[in-house]
Amino acid sequence: xxxxxxxxxxxxxxxxxxxxxxxxxxxxxxxxxxxxxxxxxxxxxxxxxxxxxxxxxxxxxxxxxxxxxxxxxxxxxxxxxxxxxxxxxxxxxxxxxxxxxxxxxxxxxxxxxxxxxxxxxxxxxxxxxxxxxxxxxxxxxxxxxxxxxxxxxxxxxxxxxxxxxxxxxxxxxxxxxxxxxxxxxxxxxxxxxxxxxxxxxxxxxxxxxxxxxxxxxxxxxxxxxxxxxxxxxxxxxxxxxxxxxxxxxxxxxxxxxxx
Amino acid sequence: xxxxxxxxxxxxxxxxxxxxxxxxxxxxxxxxxxxxxxxxxxxxxxxxxxxxxxxxxxxxxxxxxxxxxxxxxxxxxxxxxxxxxxxxxxxxxxxxxxxxxxxxxxxxxxxxxxxx
Numbered sequence: 001x002x003x004x005x006x007x008x009x010x011x012x013x014x015x016x017x018x019x020x021x022x023x024x025x026x027x028x029x030x031x032x033x034x035x036x037x038x039x040x041x042x043x044x045x046x047x048x049x050x051x052x053x054x055x056x057x058x059x060x061x062x063x064x065x066x067x068x069x070x071x072x073x074x075x076x077x078x079x080x081x082x083x084x085x086x087x088x089x090x091x092x093x094x095x096x097x098x099x100x101x102x103x104x105x106x107x108x109x110x111x112x113x114x115x116x117x118x119x120x121x122x123x124x125x126x127x128x129x130x131x132x133x134x135x136x137x138x139x140x141x142x143x144x145x146x147x148x149x150x151x152x153x154x155x156x157x158x159x160x161x162x163x164x165x166x167x168x169x170x171x172x173x174x175x176x177x178x179x180x181x182x183x184x185x186x187x188x189x190x191x192x193x194x195x196x197x198x199x200x201x202x203x204x205x206x207x208x209x210x211x212x213x214x215x216x217x218x219x220x221x222x223x224x225x226x227x228x229x230x231x232x233x234x235x236x237x238x239x240x241x242x243x244x245x246x247x248x249x250x251x252x253x254x255x256x257x258x259x
Numbered sequence: 260x261x262x263x264x265x266x267x268x269x270x271x272x273x274x275x276x277x278x279x280x281x282x283x284x285x286x287x288x289x290x291x292x293x294x295x296x297x298x299x300x301x302x303x304x305x306x307x308x309x310x311x312x313x314x315x316x317x318x319x320x321x322x323x324x325x326x327x328x329x330x331x332x333x334x335x336x337x338x339x340x341x342x343x344x345x346x347x348x349x350x351x352x353x354x355x356x357x358x359x360x361x362x363x364x365x366x367x368x369x370x371x372x373x374x375x
Binding site: 045052053055056059060062063064066067069070071073074077078081082084085088089092093096099100102103104105106107109110123127131134138142145146149152153156157160164167193196197200201204205207208211216217218220221222225228229232236239243247250251258259 | 324325326327329330331333334336337338340341342344345348349351352353355356357358359360361362363364365366367368369370372373375
């Protein structure tokens, strides 16, 4: 019992120590945003206005570069995944074509008269044509879907660029105004600082509001996919009708439903 | 005599510093038990996928070859397979399309004006 309680005590201490090791650095890291460190105090704001606003400009420029990189990466990912998609479809179609051809060969072996052989050939042609028609129609639906996604992506890209430009212009103007005020009236440091902070806050919040209003394009992609799937279902239905007609003709030629 | 010595060595040690062999063995047994349970549940989780694959292959072979019925079945599977590929890549397309959203929104948090 003593050993067990000692084991429990040692484990508890170990866990508590490990938790302390993890939580202290995390708590320290989760504090305020460290991207822009205070460069000037209330009293000497105008003295260091160039340095402190320079850091803001630099942070903004860095974030803009990251946004541009993410947009470029998105374009590359869309292109690369579509190529994979096409390759997978091509391989899949080849696989089904091979299996269908095997069945056609076995079906041909069942024909005992020239009429039956001709009927099997006509059936095969009808199935292959119907398959090709369906695939072409599905590909068209897929292309329409991709064009729709591209249009949505480009619209969003333009919107983001416009919002980012307006945001950057507002920040640049606010900083220029603060610098001009500091030159004209360096004793009014505290008021200039407050005015600049308010302008920067307004610019930032306005950008965030516009971004939220712009929304994601996930819903647009979903709607486009639904339209594509509806078209594909209609293509499948047309295909089923065409194959049913070919099947009926073949069965009539064989005089049997067991074919 | 030898048995008494063993019992004393393993269960009745006078020295209470550290852990005895029996305690260490118990810990190893508990760890092995947990690993065994984990492996069992992992296998259970993967089981339905295997049975689904089996069922699909059974469906493919259930229809006799060289009939209009088997060709109809193949074309139906062809269509289902194409739809499945479309579905998979639609999710990828959607994720790709949205991938730049967070970076664009992060632009708004690039500075903290209160730090001035």
